[in-house]
Amino acid sequence: MYDGWKVILGIIIFLGIATFPILYDIGKASVPPPEPKIDTPEIQKMAEKKCIESKSFMKTEHMVMLDNWRDSVVREGNRIYISTEGKEYDMSLQNTCMKCHSNKKKFCDECHNYVAVKPYCWDCHIEPKEEG
Amino acid sequence: MSIDRREFLKIAGASVIAGLGCLSAFEILLPGQFEASQVLRNPKALVGKRWGMVIDMKKLNEETMKKCVDICHRIHNVPDIKNLKEEIKWIWTETFEHAFPGQESEYMSEEIKEMPFLVLCNQCDNPPCVRVCPTKATFKREDGIVMMDMHRCIGCRFCMAACPFGARSFNWRDPRPFIKEENMEYPTRMKGVVEKCTFCYERLAVGLKPACVEVSNGALIFGDLADPESEIRRVLREHYTIRRKSELGTNPSLYYII
Amino acid sequence: MLELALKGSRKYWSWVIFLLAIIGAGFISYLYQFRVGLGITGMSRDVSWGLYIGQFTYLVGVAASAVTIVLPYYLHNYKKYGRISILGEFVAVSSVVMCMLFIFVDLGQPLRVLNVLLHPTPNSVMFFDMVVLSGYLFLNILCGWYVLGAERKGVPPAPWIKPFIIIAICWAPSIHIVTAFLYQGLPGRHYWLTAIMAAKFLSSAFASGPALLIVISLILRKFTRFDPGWEAIQTMAKTSAYFLIATVAFYLFEVFTSFYSSIPGHMYPIKYLFTGIEGHTRLVPIMWLSTVLVGVALPILIIPKARGNERALGFAAAATFIALWLEKGISLVVGGFVPNPFERVFEYWPTLPEVLIALGVWGIGFFILTILYKVAISVKEEVIFDKYGEKQVKA
Incomplete structure (x- = not known):
């Protein structure tokens, strides 16, 4: 084999880079699976503890929904959302979502951190003041 | 059949491009389930065809002007940056000779030359800023308001070069540390986007007039320029008014009574 | 052909390392700007464009100027330019890359740059500029690389490339006209209007x-065996x-x-x-x-x-x-x-970090230019010396 040692060195470097994420995490405590909490005072007060759409829908689609909301509010001037149940809501992350889910750290950050996504909502939208 | 390395790379490259192309084509052609979801306008919202404002300088004094500026900047979380280079303002005062350059004359009284005028975005009917924006982040709404979509702005600042009124400010750094008291009902901005007055679109949507109009003791008259029966049209009929740089053809929706 | 850029003299490598150092300094400064915002530059509410957009404007011109070599050669058959048309095309390639980078470093929200494609806006000159610049980059890489490859193999370029060359010639002035339109269509900016x-x-x-x-x-002429004439x-x-x-x-x-x-x-x-x-x-x-x-x-x-x-x-x-x-x-x-x-x-x-970032982008441009020229000149040295064994090629 020509330049055998170069080839082998190349393979080692490639393997090093390819497996870097795994090697990097060795010996580190794993991030605990998220347990988002909905035990805010606002939600406790509700007779029926329900979000504007079903839980499973909100879990998988909230980001699409928020994306649609912002276009609807900012670009079309339509601010009221009618849920599948026919109820009306003001489309506002800051003034609707976060009024109930006032525990951003537990409710938003825990999952987002776990899956390592960093939505930039909070660069502009003001998060509710929390203790601690 | 045997292929050499060159052929292989060509086929692999073409496949990747074709695959990615198909994927995005699918996403465009198959709209999500939200297309069908129902949205409504607030029935209380003020509706107009072309919002405009008359600023009656006879009724304005410095104290009222300060009130207008303060309320606007407070409810919209406009940062108070002292460094002129990075200043952000939606509504502020300029002296006559600077607000209306070319209109002053050498024999004009110092009083008028130095008289402070309230200036803000002119909400032009033919806005150059909208014309130049490469992403439609700034756009004209059906009711004539020149609107900013902060989610979409890429911060190229073409609109700032295009605006002949100096109405636009850029966030040269994170504005949050410069906001004294946050209004929890309204967002702030992030670094790297352009901002300006939006005629309080968020207040119109719930049936309220712009904040500056509300605190102006009647010196600011807000209304629909397209409606001949409106108060603003009556005021425009009864008074001689001027506009800033009307010769540029941007057709400002702000009128001044001197 | 790229492998030709991997063999070079000590001088060549020192130059490459020098450029990489400048690029590195620019990159570090850019990370600083990325974190803090454009406030680290000398630009302000009143002078909202500065050094970056200036460099962009100037370099669009340099890119377009390749046409002054390519046009006489291909349209008027001016043979003296035969050996250097490739030099013009490669200057265009590296200049266009620099233009795009200068626009990029000037953005307040660079991660959203693809919004320009996601929400295409034909009435914006900025959008048009992006379209014509990308097109010009593609045309110059295609024409330059293909013609050089043909020269290396010692065969005349296939006829299909000719239409692309003609299009590139017409395209060149358009990129600079569109760039001028960025400025000259703005009301109230008297110096540009x-x-x-x-x-x-x-x-x-x-x-x-x-x-x-x-x-x-x-x-x-001084440092290589290749003589542009x-x-x-x-x-x-x-x-x-x-x-x-x-x-x-x-x-x-x-x-x-x-x-x-x-x-x-x-x-x-x-x-x-x-x-x-x-x-x-x-x-x-x-x-x-x-x-x-x-x-x-x-x-x-x-x-x-x-x-x-x-x-x-x-x-x-x-x-x-x-x-x-x-x-x-x-x-x-x-x-x-x-x-x-x-x-x-x-x-x-301009401030120091701003100047360093601008230098970094110039460094990237010159780095690309160096690599492309190294390839071109290696090819030309081979071809010329194999055929004639002397410095001047007989046209």
């Missing part, structure tokens, strides 16, 4: 581009001379219009640039340096005897390139913003 802008952009581009190629050719260099000098005359004339037309009409708004920016207003004189030295350099370069380029002197020519070409850079890369942009819409004067001067 003039129809001569596009013409002046083209003429100054076709003066500075060949000037750069002359400097490069003189360096190549003395006659080709002389022809480029003539091109540069004619367009430099046109540029000066266009500028004087503008001065005449502003001052004979005596419209204040039109006079202010020119007064600011050449004499300063109300004691604000930061750009005055730049404008005068530019003027003096043009004054020295112009006679050298025009007078045949002076032009025929290698040293004088090298100096004149460098002076032209720098003079037009000072005019277009700095003063043009700032002049549009001073005085501001309220007729108040706020000045601009």
Whole structure:
């Protein structure tokens, strides 16, 4: 084999880079699976503890929904959302979502951190003041 | 059949491009389930065809002007940056000779030359800023308001070069540390986007007039320029008014009574 | 062919490492800007574009100027340019890459840059500029690379490439006209609002581009075995001379219009640039340096005897390139913003990190240029020496 040692060195470097994420995490405590909490005072007060759409829908689609909301509010001037149940809501992350889910750290950050996504909502939208 | 390395790379490259192309084509052609979801306008919202404002300088004094500026900047979380280079303002005062350059004359009284005028975005009917924006982040709404979509702005600042009124400010750094008291009902901005007055679109949507109009003791008259029966049209009929740089053809929706 | 860039002399590698160091410094500065925001630059609410957009504007011109070599060669069959047409095309490639990078580093929200494609806006000149620049980049890589490959194999280029070359020739002026439209269509910016802008952009581009190629050719003659040809260099000098005359004339037309009409708004920016207003004189030295350099370069380029002197020519070409850079890369942009819409004067001067970032982008451009030229010259050295065994190729 020509330049055998170069080839082998190349393979080692490639393997090093390819497996870097795994090697990097060795010996580190794993991030605990998220347990988002909905035990805010606002939600406790509700007779029926329900979000504007079903839980499973909100879990998988909230980001699409928020994306649609912002276009609807900012670009079309339509601010009221009618849920599948026919109820009306003001489309506002800051003034609707976060009024109930006032525990951003537990409710938003825990999952987002776990899956390592960093939505930039909070660069502009003001998060509710929390203790601690 | 045997292929050499060159052929292989060509086929692999073409496949990747074709695959990615198909994927995005699918996403465009198959709209999500939200297309069908129902949205409504607030029935209380003020509706107009072309919002405009008359600023009656006879009724304005410095104290009222300060009130207008303060309320606007407070409810919209406009940062108070002292460094002129990075200043952000939606509504502020300029002296006559600077607000209306070319209109002053050498024999004009110092009083008028130095008289402070309230200036803000002119909400032009033919806005150059909208014309130049490469992403439609700034756009004209059906009711004539020149609107900013902060989610979409890429911060190229073409609109700032295009605006002949100096109405636009850029966030040269994170504005949050410069906001004294946050209004929890309204967002702030992030670094790297352009901002300006939006005629309080968020207040119109719930049936309220712009904040500056509300605190102006009647010196600011807000209304629909397209409606001949409106108060603003009556005021425009009864008074001689001027506009800033009307010769540029941007057709400002702000009128001044001197 | 890229493997040819991996074999080089010690000088070649020192140059490459030098460029990488500059790129590194620029990159670190950019990370700083990325974190803090554009506040680290000298730009302000009143002068909201600065060094970055100036470099972009200037380099679009350099990119477009490849046409001054490619057009005579392909359309008029001017054989002397046969050996250097590739040099022009590769300058275009690296310049366009720099243009795109300068736009990118100027963005407040760079991660959203693809919004331009996601929400295409045909009425925005910025959108058009992106389209024409990408197209021009593609055309020059295609034509340059393909023709060079054919030369290496010793076969004439296949006929299918010809239409692309013709399109590239027509495309070149369009990129610079569109860039001028960025400026000249804005109401209320008197220094830019003039129809001569596009013409002046083209003429100054076709003066500075060949000037750069002359400097490069003189360096190549000295340091490599490849000779672009003395006659080709002389022809480029003539091109540069004619367009430099046109540029000066266009500028004087503008001065005449502003001052004979005596419209204040039109006079202010020119007064600011050449004499300063109300004691604000930061750009005055730049404008005068530019003027003096043009004054020295112009006679050298025009007078045949002076032009025929290698040293004088090298100096004149460098002076032209720098003079037009000072005019277009700095003063043009700032002049549009001073005085501001309220007729108040706020000045601009770039900061250190801003300059480092700009240098970094130039470094990337020169790095790409070096690699491409290394490939081209290695190919040409091989071909020429195999065929003739001497420095000059017989056309």
